[in-house]
Amino acid sequence: MSTTRHLVNRRRRLAAVAAERRGAAAPPRGPAGPDAPRADPDRLPATEDTGAHGVPDDTDPDGTTTDTTTTDDTSPDDTGADGTGTSEARRGRTSRENRGPGSGRMPRLRVGLPAALCTLTVLLGAFAAWAFGQAASLRDEPARQNTALTDIGRTSQVKGQIAEAVGAVFSYNYAATAKSEQAARTHLVGKAVQQQRDMLAQVRAQGPKQKLVLTTTVTDSGVEVLDGDRARLLIYADQSNTRTGTSQERTYAAAMFAVDAVRRDGTWRISAIDTFAQ
Structure with a gap:
């Protein structure tokens, strides 16, 4: 001008x-x-x-x-x-x-931006490593491996087969003891074999004399844990005991216990029995 x-x-x-x-x-x-x-x-x-x-x-x-x-x-x-x-x-x-008055800061911003990006990259990498470790630890926990609520098909299969096994191994007929022994060999493995013998020892001792007939029927069951080929179930059952020696007498009782099961050759078998006794 x-x-x-x-x-x-x-x-x-x-x-x-x-x-x-x-x-x-x-x-x-x-x-x-x-x-x-x-x-x-x-x-x-x-x-x-x-x-x-x-x-x-x-x-x-x-x-x-x-x-x-x-x-x-x-x-x-x-x-x-x-x-x-x-x-x-x-x-x-x-x-x-x-x-303008603020133009003197531009060189400083150009120098500081790469440093800020490098810091952000390091922080994101550290967070990714931490998240991966947390996810791995969660996958390793037994509770996270439980598929009892997600695998409906396998849950239904183990419930049905274990209910049938409980009814067979905990039933006794003084006139057909071989059937009870065959059921034990078919449905029991591990320490459950000896546990079943101890639980029915008195019934077998008095069975021929009192002509005992013990019938166990599972009324309900729930799968607590289902992890691959292992499971744990809570069993509710009714038991009917009939004596036909001198006079016919029938008694009823309810039972609740837990069983551990394993899958062998495509069939679920009882591996342990927990009666919650101290």
Whole structure:
């Protein structure tokens, strides 16, 4: 803005000086009195930027022009030989004005961004490793491996086969003891074999004399744990004991116990019996 105004004032000053020289050399035109003002067609009219004689207000008595508009960005290097500012200087001033007061922080942000990304990457990697370890520990816990509520088909299979096994091994007929022994060999493995013998020892001892008939029927069962080929079930059963020796007598009793089961050759078998006795 200051350079443009300087050029305008300079051109006006040169035009005024040329007009004064032409007016001084030209003869007077027409009659005129001694006090009549002499008209000068080349003289510039007075404007807001010129004085009464058409000379810019910023013209000094010695004929030089002083730019009344000051700016901090004007320097000798910004003005060419023709008085116009170079494009490089103008672009430099524009870029400095557009950067604003906060532009000095940009280099620091460019340096800090890679460091922040590296830190975030390390944190995400550490979190992924921790999550993987937690998931592995959860998978290793026995409770997390229990599929009793998710594998409906296998849960139903183990319940049905163990209910049949309990009814067979805990039933006794004094007239068909071989059937009870065969049931024990078919449905029992491990320590459950000896446990069943101990539990029915008194029944076998008194069976021929009292003509005992023991019938066990499972009324309900629940699978506590189902982990691959191993399971644990809670059994509810009704037992009916009939004596037909001297007089027919029948008694009823309810039983509740737990059994551990294993799958052998596609069949679930009882491996342990828990009567909750101290």
